[in-house]
Amino acid sequence: MDDSSQTISQPGEQTLPHPGEPHQSGFAERLNWLRAGVLGANDGIVSVASLVVGVAGATTDRPALLVAGIAGVVGGAISMALGEYVSVSSQRDSESALIDKERQELHDMPEEELEELVGLFVQRGLSEQTARQAAAEVTARDPLPAHLELELGIDQDELVNPWHAAFSSALSFTLGALLPFLAILLPPAAWRVPVTFVAVCVALTATGTVSATIGGSSRPRAVTRLVAGGALALAATWLIGVLIGNAALG
Numbered sequence: 001m002d003d004s005s006q007t008i009s010q011p012g013e014q015t016l017p018h019p020g021e022p023h024q025s026g027f028a029e030r031l032n033w034l035r036a037g038v039l040g041a042n043d044g045i046v047s048v049a050s051l052v053v054g055v056a057g058a059t060t061d062r063p064a065l066l067v068a069g070i071a072g073v074v075g076g077a078i079s080m081a082l083g084e085y086v087s088v089s090s091q092r093d094s095e096s097a098l099i100d101k102e103r104q105e106l107h108d109m110p111e112e113e114l115e116e117l118v119g120l121f122v123q124r125g126l127s128e129q130t131a132r133q134a135a136a137e138v139t140a141r142d143p144l145p146a147h148l149e150l151e152l153g154i155d156q157d158e159l160v161n162p163w164h165a166a167f168s169s170a171l172s173f174t175l176g177a178l179l180p181f182l183a184i185l186l187p188p189a190a191w192r193v194p195v196t197f198v199a200v201c202v203a204l205t206a207t208g209t210v211s212a213t214i215g216g217s218s219r220p221r222a223v224t225r226l227v228a229g230g231a232l233a234l235a236a237t238w239l240i241g242v243l244i245g246n247a248a249l250g
Contacts, residue, residue, distance in 0.1 A: 037172040038211045040080060042204065044176025046230050048072040049200045050237040052184040053193055057241025060189040069181040073174060081170035088162040103144055114139055179203050197234055204230045
């Protein structure tokens with residue numbers, strides 16, 4: 001047998017049966033952060049692009065576009081950060097309250113909690129005898145993590161941080177918003193809207209592909225939804241800007 005096909009482990013090391021699979025702790029949380037980052041970038045791309053294209057429909061004045069773009073980027077980033085902070089803070093407060101409640105129950109009625117843990121293991125396919133042995137072993141070490149995971153789906157070591165969430169949301173929004181912001185400012189007046197439209201469609205194609213890959217869904221379907229929605233938003237705001245601009249001139 002070719003020795004190169006064997007997995008060699010040193011004494012004391014724990015090897016995974018499937019090295020290519022994400023068994024490491026915290027993978028689900030990192031996946032959620034990546035997904036949130038992609039969504040934040042999408043928001044930045046579409047919202048700021050819609051704003052500056054709408055203004056470009058009404059005027060070719062570069063300072064007006066600059067002010068609108070900066071306002072859109074700063075206001076949107078702060079709004080995203082605030083919304084994410086409030087949402088994640090509420091989630092963290094709720095999870096912390098549930099953890100405290102479970103810890104108190106384990107202190108006040110350990111026998112009832114042990115029986116509850118046995119039942120939870122049985123529900124997951126263990127036999128009564130195996131479930132009781134597993135529950136006894138877990139309880140002897142530390143029953144709280146098992147109760148939190150099996151009852152509530154909470155990992156007390158991976159509670160989300162609202163400040164991290166706020167910063168990540170603001171950063172992803174800003175990075176996404178910079179593309180339409182620059183696309184509307186740099187080209188000559190006649191090319192601003194077409195260049196922005198193309199840049200937004202390309203960017204949404206990229207984020208749609210990443211989003212579908214993360215979620216394991218159809219890439220063409222995800223890309224089509226994003227690009228179609230973004231194009232519709234740009235067309236609508238541009239048309240509104242043109243109508244308002246013509247009315248003002250008239």
